[in-house]
Amino acid sequence: MSKPRKTEAELIAMAVAELKAHTEYAEGILIAVVRDGNSWEFRASADQETIGRPGYPECVAMLVQIGDHLSKQYALQEE
Template sequence: MSKPVKTEAELVAMAKAELKVHADCPDGMTIAVIRDGDSWEFRATADTATAARPGYPECVAMLVQIGDHLGKQYDING
């Protein structure tokens, strides 16, 4: 059985919503979807000041967990 398909924008929006519930992330973090064949994962980027703020490492770790969870539920469009 195939997984439902979501766009990159939909997946990023879902990740942001999950992060708001589970973590206090600093403003300025950007989330991108990195594709690798049939699989995908989230990648967080931020400028040096944002990355140095309290909570940033925890948000990145949470984003990885969210990506693992969503990756098992959804395929990416395209």
């Protein structure tokens, strides 16, 4: 059985919503979806100011967990 497909924008929106619910969301964090064969994962980037804020490392760690969870549920839709 194939997984439901979501666009990159939908996946990022889901991640941001979950981050805001579970961590002190680091405003300024940029989230990208990176395809790896048939799977995908989130990548975070930010400027130095955002990286230096309290809670940034926790936000990135949570993003990894969210991406792992969502990638098991959803496939990345071709755009």
